[in-house]
Amino acid sequence: MPGGRFTDAISRQLDLFQQDYAELIRECDEAEAAYDRADRDEAEERFGDYQDFVETGTEILAELRDNFAATLDEDAAEEYETEFNRAVHRRIPRFGLEIENT
Numbered sequence: 001m002p003g004g005r006f007t008d009a010i011s012r013q014l015d016l017f018q019q020d021y022a023e024l025i026r027e028c029d030e031a032e033a034a035y036d037r038a039d040r041d042e043a044e045e046r047f048g049d050y051q052d053f054v055e056t057g058t059e060i061l062a063e064l065r066d067n068f069a070a071t072l073d074e075d076a077a078e079e080y081e082t083e084f085n086r087a088v089h090r091r092i093p094r095f096g097l098e099i100e101n102t
Contacts, residue, residue, distance in 0.1 A: 004083040013064055013084075014091055021060060028053045028094060057095045061088055062102035 018025065031053050035046035065084045069077040089096030 004079065006080045006083045007087075009068070010080075010084050010087045013068070014087060017061060017064065018092070021057065024053060024057055024060075025092075028057065032094075054094050055098070057092075058098050058102055061092075061095055061099060065099075 028050065031046065031050035035043060035050050038046040065081060068084075069080050072080055085096065085099050088099050
């Protein structure tokens, strides 16, 4: 699939997100593993912990997206947002599930 006109910018933004929020990503991994290992009586709480980390990451990405989109004209912003959401979904899928709703 050919890249869009914002591919390079989005790639750099996601690189920075993954560097700057490596701890959050690690916490997501650990929370997901804890959920996978949890007994039935703990599973709901562990899944809630995981969801909290994912929600935080999704909100950070949405803010990054929205701040950049605000610098563009309306048509370009819409194109950028679509490309950004798709890139997140492909590259860091756990944060891509709700990014369009944020």
